[in-house]
Amino acid sequence: MTVDQTQASPAPAAQSAQQKVWDAPTRLVHWLFVFCVAFSWWSVENKQMEWHVWSGLTLLGLLVFRIYWGFAGPETARFTQFVKGPGAVAGYLGKLLKPNYRAAFGHNPLGALSVVAILLALITQVTLGLFATDTDYVTPGPLNHLVDGDTADDLTDLHEDFFNILLALIGLHIAAIVFYLVAKRTNLIGPMFTGKRGAENVEGPASGIAPVPLWRFLIGVVLAVGVVFLVTR
Amino acid sequence: MKMTLFATCAVLALGLAACGGGEPAKPSEPVAPAAEVTPVPEATPAAASDTPADVPAFMKTRHENYEALGKNMKVLMDNMKSATPDMAAVTAAAAEVKKTADVMGTWFPAGTGPETGIKTGAKANIWTDRATFDAAAVRLQTEATALAAVTDAAGFKAQFPKTGAACKNCHDTFREEEKDH
Numbered sequence: 001m002t003v004d005q006t007q008a009s010p011a012p013a014a015q016s017a018q019q020k021v022w023d024a025p026t027r028l029v030h031w032l033f034v035f036c037v038a039f040s041w042w043s044v045e046n047k048q049m050e051w052h053v054w055s056g057l058t059l060l061g062l063l064v065f066r067i068y069w070g071f072a073g074p075e076t077a078r079f080t081q082f083v084k085g086p087g088a089v090a091g092y093l094g095k096l097l098k099p100n101y102r103a104a105f106g107h108n109p110l111g112a113l114s115v116v117a118i119l120l121a122l123i124t125q126v127t128l129g130l131f132a133t134d135t136d137y138v139t140p141g142p143l144n145h146l147v148d149g150d151t152a153d154d155l156t157d158l159h160e161d162f163f164n165i166l167l168a169l170i171g172l173h174i175a176a177i178v179f180y181l182v183a184k185r186t187n188l189i190g191p192m193f194t195g196k197r198g199a200e201n202v203e204g205p206a207s208g209i210a211p212v213p214l215w216r217f218l219i220g221v222v223l224a225v226g227v228v229f230l231v232t233r
Numbered sequence: 234m235k236m237t238l239f240a241t242c243a244v245l246a247l248g249l250a251a252c253g254g255g256e257p258a259k260p261s262e263p264v265a266p267a268a269e270v271t272p273v274p275e276a277t278p279a280a281a282s283d284t285p286a287d288v289p290a291f292m293k294t295r296h297e298n299y300e301a302l303g304k305n306m307k308v309l310m311d312n313m314k315s316a317t318p319d320m321a322a323v324t325a326a327a328a329e330v331k332k333t334a335d336v337m338g339t340w341f342p343a344g345t346g347p348e349t350g351i352k353t354g355a356k357a358n359i360w361t362d363r364a365t366f367d368a369a370a371v372r373l374q375t376e377a378t379a380l381a382a383v384t385d386a387a388g389f390k391a392q393f394p395k396t397g398a399a400c401k402n403c404h405d406t407f408r409e410e411e412k413d414h
Contacts, residue, residue, distance in 0.1 A: 046303055047405055095352045110250040131308075134401075135303065135309075135399050135400075135404060135408070136306065136395070136400035136404055137303075137306040137307060137309070137310040137400075138398060138400065138401045140310055144310070145310065145311040145314040145315075148307075149304045149307040152307065155305075180259065
């Protein structure tokens with residue numbers, strides 16, 4: 001049964017169908033990013049450095065998985081599906097402001113820039129954190145011993161400063177979501193929880209993304225855990 | 234409203250980040266090899282009640298002492314991470330840490346706190362809650378003494394975390410977090 005019977009409107013069945021846009025791993029990784037960034041912030045402000053390091057290492061694993069998933073995941077998770085050139089971004093901007101706008105299947109070309117920017121910022125921030133240290137060397141980053149003290153101090157300062165860039169990108173991301181909700185009447189938040197959205201006036205196949213075999217997901221988990229293990233060893 | 238708020242935050246955040254990036258390069262110091270000991274600069278000993286004659290110079294030296302302490306702690310932590318610690322480097326760095334810990338209680342005489350207007354990580358409660366501060370300094374001295382007495386890798390690996398915890402114990406209460414650079 002693909003028809004959403006809870007929908008009150010008497011629209012034809014084909015139009016009240018649900019389009020699957022986000023797979024479970026992509027959604028889970030997204031919300032764990034949210035949780036870990038917030039928790040990393042909270043833990044460092046409250047001097048819970050052990051938790052801060054583990055939160056960062058969790059982010060490292062999540063990033064490894066998400067990059068792998070950008071090649072091995074379903075259509076909407078793949079970089080080749082959503083990372084587009086400036087022409088496509090400009091074309092999307094033109095479409096965005098027209099009344100016959102149709103929601104993109106997965107990330108739109110403009111949002112893709114935000115995805116790439118946030119992923120790069122997270123990679124930068126987590127990498128800096130690996131080499132950073134707390135002032136008393138009780139809980140330094142797991143790779144701090146690979147750099148000398150002055151370098152470690154510089155990287156620690158950068159780790160603190162760069163968080164502002166990450167915050168700015170997150171602010172922009174949330175602002176864009178509010179824009180779509182208010183100006184385009186498009187709820188992007190619900191699908192990031194359920195994976196599905198109403199299939200009216202959207203691009204992409206009606207049924208949405210195809211399932212991905214479990215073994216491909218498991219390879220990603222092994223990769224993620226493996227990298228974290230190597231870093232902490 | 235929300236949009237404005239986000240836009241403001243974003244602009245502020247970028248502005249702050251830009252400030253951080255625009256600092257002039259520090260004059261280059263010779264970087265000591267990891268195994269080399271960073272000698273702790275001599276402190277100007279003073280009784281808790283005596284304000285030093287040259288407060289800015291005193292506070293500058295105090296800061297440099299902590300920088301040197303940090304370098305020695307880094308040497309120790311690097312060896313902590315090693316399966317085969319370089320015990321010669323450990324012993325030398327631990328001796329410097331102990332030397333620092335022995336006199337740290339004298340580094341905070343009256344009139345050398347944040348009330349001077351000079352940039353410092355020392356919080357005012359060092360002087361208002363002196364008994365707790367002194368106890369923290371004694372704890373560091375005890376742990377650093379034990380650290381300086383270690384003779385083997387196992388002893389070092391057991392004692393270093395306790396020494397670091399003594400540092401943190403005091404920092405958590407009496408040290409201001411740096412908010413800017």
